[in-house]
Amino acid sequence: MDKLSTQRLPLLKRNWWLKHRFFKLYMLREATVLPLVFFTLCLLAGMVALLQGADSWQGWIAFMGSPIVLALNLLALAASLFHAATFFVLFPRVMPIRIAGHSLPDQAIVAGQWAGVVAVALLFFWLLGRV
């Protein structure tokens, strides 16, 4: 950053990102962390409830089932998938993988990461889906 940079670039207004679809998508991606923080706080409350005892735990599950909380967590689920879609395509650009002199195609790296999402979901199904 040189001394003349303030003369070259005008200061941006707060709504600069509303003027172009690319920047709106950028802001949407940034905003995916808002429902994530909500879910994380819910999860922390659940951990405290689990520490307190069986009644608190049942109370927490009831709280998680209330319509607004459920709706916000469904939003968090959608946000996590949108974040994944944007984040996975970055990996091959930041860290291209070469095997035996041949670079792995970008689609293969992206597909590998989606396979990871499915594998984690299957692990959860194995752990919680059947008793």
Next chain:
Amino acid sequence: MSISKHATQHKQAFDEPLWWGLFSAGGICFAVFLPAVILFIAVLLPLGLLPAEALSYERASTLLFSVPGFLFVGAVVCLPLFHAAHRLRHGMFDISVGNDALNKKLMYGGAALLSIVALGIVVTGFLR
């Protein structure tokens, strides 16, 4: 875009690679682990779509208050919190909210505090 953030301070930011590393690690965890975690814990569990004993008080305690539970919290709570802190800090800068030096302390400080609380809960439950 980063004029006011850097114009006043000319010293090298040695800590940025740490925040960026935590942001990246948290981003991977958010993308790979969180969809399944949210689906099972925040959607299927409260809707009663899991087997009754899957996350009963006893089973949930056994699963969480353990070494794998500690790693679970690290990957599902702590790292994504630092990811969120980084995005919130830069998002606030993008829409000119507050000042970056303070936002930085609040966001990363908040993520660190909640991470310690979360890991502390697991350790407390484990030792009890």
